[in-house]
Amino acid sequence: MKKDFPFVKVPVRLLTFVGEPDPGTRQYRLYGTEAGYRMWFHVVSRICKPDGFLSPSGAAIYIGVSRAGVHKRLKEGRLTVFLFHKMKWSRLLKESELIKKKVFFGNAPFSSNAFIPVSECKAWAAELEGKTIEEFEQKSICAYDLVEESLISPSHRKWQRKVKKD
Numbered sequence: 001m002k003k004d005f006p007f008v009k010v011p012v013r014l015l016t017f018v019g020e021p022d023p024g025t026r027q028y029r030l031y032g033t034e035a036g037y038r039m040w041f042h043v044v045s046r047i048c049k050p051d052g053f054l055s056p057s058g059a060a061i062y063i064g065v066s067r068a069g070v071h072k073r074l075k076e077g078r079l080t081v082f083l084f085h086k087m088k089w090s091r092l093l094k095e096s097e098l099i100k101k102k103v104f105f106g107n108a109p110f111s112s113n114a115f116i117p118v119s120e121c122k123a124w125a126a127e128l129e130g131k132t133i134e135e136f137e138q139k140s141i142c143a144y145d146l147v148e149e150s151l152i153s154p155s156h157r158k159w160q161r162k163v164k165k166d
Contacts, residue, residue, distance in 0.1 A: 017043040051118035
């Protein structure tokens, strides 16, 4: 792994809003309610500008690797992920204690969101192809001539013409 991988920089002042990273990883984890999720989402959006973010499954498709490969890299601390666990508070104190200890049972009162910065996905994909990020972006953009070939109604869909004729 190269030392110059372009990790997203998370300012110390924003750690309150995205959570502290898990030890040995770049998994920024936060637990909270719906109102906390909205704040977390806006902060993560700003951190990941201008490219945005993807889910782990979306990142796997974008990069061209398996989901297991993405999760392995996340666990090794070689990729940044922002995690939010939205909790539904109940009257039982034991349930919230179980959630914080990460011991989950069947219908645990939480839901999760995970976002990976696109800038890191680009860097990993470029690394796999042996190119610089700029070369990778240029290749991705030039793959489609957006003036001649519309992405909304491409002319190369011959199967649609056959269906319309029948």
